[in-house]
Amino acid sequence: xxxxxxxxxxxxxxxxxxxxxxxxxxxxxxxxxxxxxxxxxxxxxxxxxxxxxxxxxxxxxxxxxxxxxxxxxxxxxxxxxxxxxxxxxxxxxxxxxxxxxxxxxxxxxxxxxxxxxxxxxxxxxxxxxxxxxxxxxxxxxxxxxxxxxxxxxxxxxxxxxxxxxxxxxxxxxxxxxxxxxxxxxxxxxxxxxxxxxxxxxxxxxxxxxxxxxxxxxxxxxxxxxxxxxxxxxxxxxxxxxxxxxxxxxxxxxxxxxxxxxxxxxxxxxxxxxxxxxxxxxxxxxxxxxxxxxxxxxxxxxxxxxxxxxxxxxxxxxxxxxxxxxxxxxxxxxxxxxxxxxxxxxxxxxxxxxxx
Amino acid sequence: xxxxxxxxxxxxxxxxxxxxxxxxxxxxxxxxxxxxxxxxxxxxxxxxxxxxxxxxxxxxxxxxxxxxxxxxxxxxxxxxxxxxxxxxxxxxxxxxxxxxxxxxxxxxxxxxxxxxxxxxxxxxxxxxxxxxxxxxxxxxxxxxxxxxxxxxxxxxxxxxxxxxxxxxxxxxxxxxxxxxxxxxxxxxxxxxxxxxxxxxxx
Numbered sequence: 361x362x363x364x365x366x367x368x369x370x371x372x373x374x375x376x377x378x379x380x381x382x383x384x385x386x387x388x389x390x391x392x393x394x395x396x397x398x399x400x401x402x403x404x405x406x407x408x409x410x411x412x413x414x415x416x417x418x419x420x421x422x423x424x425x426x427x428x429x430x431x432x433x434x435x436x437x438x439x440x441x442x443x444x445x446x447x448x449x450x451x452x453x454x455x456x457x458x459x460x461x462x463x464x465x466x467x468x469x470x471x472x473x474x475x476x477x478x479x480x481x482x483x484x485x486x487x488x489x490x491x492x493x494x495x496x497x498x499x500x501x502x503x504x505x506x507x508x509x510x511x512x513x514x515x516x517x518x519x520x521x522x523x524x525x526x527x528x529x530x531x532x533x534x535x536x537x538x539x540x541x542x543x544x545x546x547x548x549x550x551x552x553x554x555x556x557x558x559x560x561x562x563x564x565x566x567x568x569x570x571x572x573x574x575x576x577x578x579x580x581x582x583x584x585x586x587x588x589x590x591x592x593x594x595x596x597x598x599x600x601x602x603x604x605x606x607x608x609x610x611x612x613x614x615x616x617x618x619x620x621x622x623x624x625x626x627x628x629x630x631x632x633x634x635x636x637x638x639x640x641x642x643x644x645x646x647x648x649x650x651x652x653x654x655x656x657x658x659x660x661x662x663x664x665x666x667x668x669x670x671x672x673x674x675x676x677x678x679x680x681x682x683x684x685x686x687x688x689x690x691x692x693x694x695x696x697x698x699x700x701x702x703x704x705x706x707x708x709x710x711x712x713x714x715x
Numbered sequence: 716x717x718x719x720x721x722x723x724x725x726x727x728x729x730x731x732x733x734x735x736x737x738x739x740x741x742x743x744x745x746x747x748x749x750x751x752x753x754x755x756x757x758x759x760x761x762x763x764x765x766x767x768x769x770x771x772x773x774x775x776x777x778x779x780x781x782x783x784x785x786x787x788x789x790x791x792x793x794x795x796x797x798x799x800x801x802x803x804x805x806x807x808x809x810x811x812x813x814x815x816x817x818x819x820x821x822x823x824x825x826x827x828x829x830x831x832x833x834x835x836x837x838x839x840x841x842x843x844x845x846x847x848x849x850x851x852x853x854x855x856x857x858x859x860x861x862x863x864x865x866x867x868x869x870x871x872x873x874x875x876x877x878x879x880x881x882x883x884x885x886x887x888x889x890x891x892x893x894x895x896x897x898x899x900x901x902x903x904x905x906x907x908x909x910x911x912x913x914x915x916x917x
Contacts, residue, residue, distance in 0.1 A: 522806070
């Protein structure tokens with residue numbers, strides 16, 4: 361309950377901020393100026409047009425949000441050099457830097473990973489597997505991970521279709537099929553999102569303890585190049601510094617930003633203004649593209665990039681030699697019986713990775 | 716070809732909402748949607764009150780068109796911006812982008828789920844064959860195909876709202892302005908909707 365109420369509190373804060381932002385100069389001044397102008401220069405309605413251009417709501421008898429706004433207020437997004445009508449500023453930002461840099465970011469990361477795979481090849485075990493297995497992830501941890509992971513992939517792909525499909529897929533598959541696909545993508549995006557957010561919070565709670573930074577994590581970063589290029593193994597705890605960076609930067613920071621900004625757009629029935637939704641869309645796009653690019657690295661390392669890593673999250677068990685080579689400190693803890701997770705006693709009943 | 720434009724004369728609009736009603740009736744607009752609305756500035760202040768009727772202005776460089784993820788908008792030979800409801804996915808991006816708040820969404824479910832976007836068509840229907848039942852059901856009357864102008868402007872009791880070929884509308888307005896002895900600063904919306912020269916989608 362606290363999580364839900366916090367989300368709504370955050371949403372309420374955003375709405376209040378947007379509402380405060382939308383308030384501005386007193387309309388009485390404008391009315392007085394217009395009265396005077398009508399006397400001194402009959403027919404000159406400049407004060408009225410200034411009022412219209414300010415984007416302030418005025419009177420209308422029709423119900424609805426922002427119905428009294430004739431033209432959206434002026435706005436400018438980070439990096440834009442001049443103010444323009446908010447909708448136009450959003451359009452230029454979305455169709456400009458977000459699509460251009462975001463698109464190339466995802467493509468370049470994919471190319472770097474492909475180069476690493478075909479150039480360097482996956483990171484393999486140095487020694488032969490012992491056949492003795494250690495439990496690395498409990499059933500609940502794997503459920504949390506895969507619920508989050510699969511919903512993330514669905515959200516990522518559908519999000520990319522909504523942002524880039526017009527330029528990439530539409531020319532290939534045509535209007536009718538593409539509109540059908542994008543409608544499906546939009547509905548999947550909207551209905552999978554709540555599942556993702558819940559599993560995200562569960563996942564963070566479950567994994568935060570073993571992802572707290574340790575002194576030896578800094579040494580890992582210093583030697584990371586050797587790991588990627590020469591397949592060196594660096595001792596680390598249950599999670600190495602790379603995994604921790606992904607946990608904090610990708611899962612905690614970016615995914616929470618994407619979730620919060622997404623919620624504001626997902627439920628447009630809380631009287632939020634267009635300006636709020638434009639800002640959230642920009643934040644959602646930037647954070648979403650960053651986390652998609654970063655997730656490609658995680659997916660690569662968790663599947664074909666590192667021998668034995670996929671089995672650890674698929675089955676929950678790793679070979680002793682895998683634990684020793686990749687997570688020496690964690691292996692030592694498991695062996696000495698001080699680790700919170702890890703159970704060698706179950707090894708006999710554990711599913712074999714080779715099955 | 717004509718370049719269709721709307722113009723609202725703030726010196727004449729009396730906020731009767733006849734244009735809104737005419738539009739709703741003529742096009743049988745979905746429940747909860749108003750394709751046109753009248754906004755009053757300095758409401759109730761003697762000597763300063765001005766009313767303006769606004770709907771889709773059929774922009775030269777339309778932001779809705781540029782942001783639509785499924786590219787469902789198109790422009791007719793007359794410069795009217797129309798959209799295809801069979802393609803629309805109800806994402807709301809056109810509503811974010813439009814300066815005038817023209818795109819409206821009928822509610823399609825709980826939590827503000829959007830249906831297919833609905834907006835002013837300049838009484839020009841949609842992509843279906845002209846004056847068919849299917850076209851009327853989705854987009855309303857295709858008055859342009861019948862050789863008529865938009866119902867809102869035709870219905871306007873004070874002729875504040877003008878709709879039609881931009882050159883003709885401009886001539887009428889220029890004539891009015893000359894008789895009033897002012898410079899024409901009261902023309903509304905043209906700077907925003909038609910200000911920039913036409914350019915490709917960006």
